[in-house]
Amino acid sequence: MSNSEHASRADGCCRLWPDVNTHFLSLKGLPPDAVPRTAAQQVLHPLLVGFDAIAGCELKEFYRFKMYLQRLPEAPVACPELIQVVAAFRCWVDFDYSGARALFIAHLQEYPGDVLTVFFVHMLDFCTGKTCDLVDVFEICDSSVDATHPLSSFYLGIKSFVLCERVEFEQARVLGLQAVAQRPDNIYAIHGVVHALHEQQQWAALCEFLEGCKDNWAFNPGMRMHIYWHLAIAYLMSSQYELSTATFREFYALKDFRYAKQDLDAVGFLWRLKLQNLEDRQFDELWQDLSILWSGSIGTSTSHFHNMHAAFAFAAADRPLLIDKLIAESDGFGIEPATQQVGVDVLNAIAFFARGAYAECYQILAASQSVWLRLGGSRAQRELLMKTMNMAQKMMPSHQPRVRLVNAL
The missing domain is CATH 1.10.3450 (Hyaluronidase domain-like)
Structure with a gap:
């Protein structure tokens, strides 16, 4: 040969x-x-x-x-x-x-x-x-x-994302940029660069990067909504609130159709926004819609990462009973045992948060923090749990004991 x-x-x-x-x-x-x-x-x-x-x-x-x-x-x-x-x-x-x-x-x-x-x-x-x-x-x-x-560019793009999840942020950024240089329309490589910049909290650089290569990702059917999500968060973290919410509305309008199961990034952005001000009612009507759309996933998903987003939608819509039903239907079918345990713990924590039982929410999330990665998704997406835990801690009565945290997503 x-x-x-x-x-x-x-x-x-x-x-x-x-x-x-x-x-x-x-x-x-x-x-x-x-x-x-x-x-x-x-x-x-x-x-x-x-x-x-x-x-x-x-x-x-x-x-x-x-x-x-x-x-x-x-x-x-x-x-x-x-x-x-x-x-x-x-x-x-x-x-x-x-x-x-x-x-x-x-x-x-x-x-x-x-x-x-x-x-x-x-x-x-x-x-x-x-x-x-x-x-x-x-x-x-x-x-x-x-x-x-x-296919070298695609291989490097995958490698970039994996290294970012391993907390090798700078190497992930370098490899991602190499992949983009080889093939500018490689959206997964763009994704790797963005995750590295997100983890390094380089919000201005993230915005500049995505704005500079927008033609190479904004029309991609498989991942454009997710990349828009990153851009909306970067604007939010840069205190550009109006631009952030406008970017959110732009990407949410990209759904294939109203009932398409493309609402994960919407929840991921809006829950971050809600945690900045629990009294903000700007998106209440959309939260009600999202809770209805996510109700169809109860008992049908093999991912507690997806279930977590469903629970946040139910919490924001003030429908904790739907979280209870989600937990009741989460019997572990199709889910590995270790993942099932942390998944149900997280769902219970969100249910407590929805009912204003912040101390209970905080204690559960603090105890499970080191194994959140079993849920799947990315570090950037699992930040919702950290932010929820921090808000629960802030809302706790001052006499409640504090648990020492481990920095893991």
């Missing part, structure tokens, strides 16, 4: 449909003209669609994807690059997350240049609160994904 042939084989799934890779890893979904022409592509196409769906952690999407996977034979095609990937997805939809991850890792050990599969593992880690663990994948893949690799 020649060196070029070996390199192609080492790229695994990435070599099966090169025209789709950059579009998909740019978080634009699948190109509308992406028609499978080979047996491998006929399997890969629904794999990508199914993966994209289950990353939302909705039970219905798990079962929809599982039905497709059940129809595949054990060896789906005469294509070795797909065998372990399909097996990994079968574990994932069976909620065997560790089994899925082990199969993805085994695949990458054989195909260390497969950036597409690196992204699969990364999103599995993100959903299960293990984002930082991806460093073991980098140890496998670094030597095979150098600057000449066609």
